[in-house]
Amino acid sequence: MRTIPLKLKQLQILTRRTPLDETEEKEKEKLTRGWQGELGFDKLLDTAVRGKEIYHLKDYRFKIDSGTETLKVASGMSEVQIDNVLIAGDRVYTFEVKNFGFDLIYGTKSWFFESGREYKDLSMQVNRQRTSLDFLIRNGGFNYDITSHLVFVNPSQTIYNMPNLENLLVPTNTHRRLAKICQPNRYDHGNIADYLNSRRLLKSMYDLPANVEFDELRTGVFCYQCDSVAELVRVNSYKYCCHSCTKEFTTFEIVSILIDELKTINEAWEISPARISAFSGGAVSSSTVRRYKRDRRLLF
Structure with a gap:
């Protein structure tokens, strides 16, 4: 299951509760685009693997010891994030x-506007993912061939001079290549799937509280099904x-949303x-919240 990145969720909340500067607005737009792209590709992968003996980790x-394989002295723990990992066709x-x-x-070394x-060398991130995952898998006593792909999902984007490489996917070749990749496993790979899940980080080191105080926030109750910043009626x-x-x-539902917002902005805040009630702008009374808690409908 894929969950919305914490920083994007924080920015979505703060859009309604405090002014965002230009840098924050651009960051929210960038994260939103990335999130939407991941969800779109998830649909394609989910369709391609449905009903097949394939493991899919989203x-x-x-974490791995950064530099362990190449440096005489390791430089500490490094976090690696991969959008999708498949175990398919063994x-x-x-x-x-x-x-x-x-x-x-x-470009073979760098990409250009x-x-x-x-721009930057997009293959560097993909290569790091492959080598890091290979180290993790080997460290667990497994030996697998790993093929890494760079996937461009925006159908309106043009990539000039792009060679016909198997690990570069664009909207015009994605369905065909996924059909080739998503073949059922002939052997049982439950052990490595369990191992990878046991090494999964549930919380990123980059997931930090929002840099805002409670008293700075606009109070009220809002809709998150649309882009409206007006309070609910x-x-x-x-x-x-x-x-x-x-x-x-x-x-x-409103109370549950308010609690989730508070925890998202800063999980250290007392609930x-x-x-x-104060966060709701008085829309919900504290006695109502206490009643929900007394009835065990809320746990905080």
């Missing part, structure tokens, strides 16, 4: 998904409604009925 994150495949909104020119300005004591998309929320 948003796989792990091989291991990785996929790094890119949802760029601009065109690129392919249309203007000729150098109270229909009655049990229901709220978004005037933009007409989505309705129960009071209990109490009084704070939840």
Whole structure:
């Protein structure tokens, strides 16, 4: 299962609760594009592997000793994140998904913008993923061939001078190549799948609290089904409604959303009925929250 990146979720919340500067707006746009690209490719992979003896790990994150294989003295633990890992056809495949909104020119060492300005070496990230995963797998006593792919999912993007390499996927060749890759395993690979899951990081070292104080935040209750920043309208004591998309929320759903927002912004913040009520701007009373907690509908 793929979960929304913490930083993107924080920025989505803060969009409604505090002004974002230009840098933060650009970061939110970049993260949103990447998230949407990953979800889009997930649908293609899910279809390709459905009903087959294939292991699929989404948003796989792990740690290794950086430099262990090449340096005389290791430089500490390094975190690696891979968008998708497949064990199919008795091989291991990785996929790094890119949802760029601009065109690129392919280069063997570096990629370039249309203007000729150098972008960066996209293969470096993919190669690091492959070598890091290979080290992790070998460290667990397994030996697998790993093929890594760079996937461009935006159908409006053009990549000039792109060679016909098997590990470069674009919208026009993705379905055909996934059909070739997603072959059922002939042997049981449950042991390595279990091993990889045992090494999965549940929390990234880069997942940090938002740099904001509680008193700086705009209070109120908002809709997250649409882009509206207007507060929900109270229909009655049990229901709220978004005037933009007409989505309705129960009071209990509102309280659950408020708790999730607080934990997302800063998991170290104390969660109490009084704070939840204050965060709602008085839309939900502290007595209502206490009643939900007393009835064990809420755990905090």
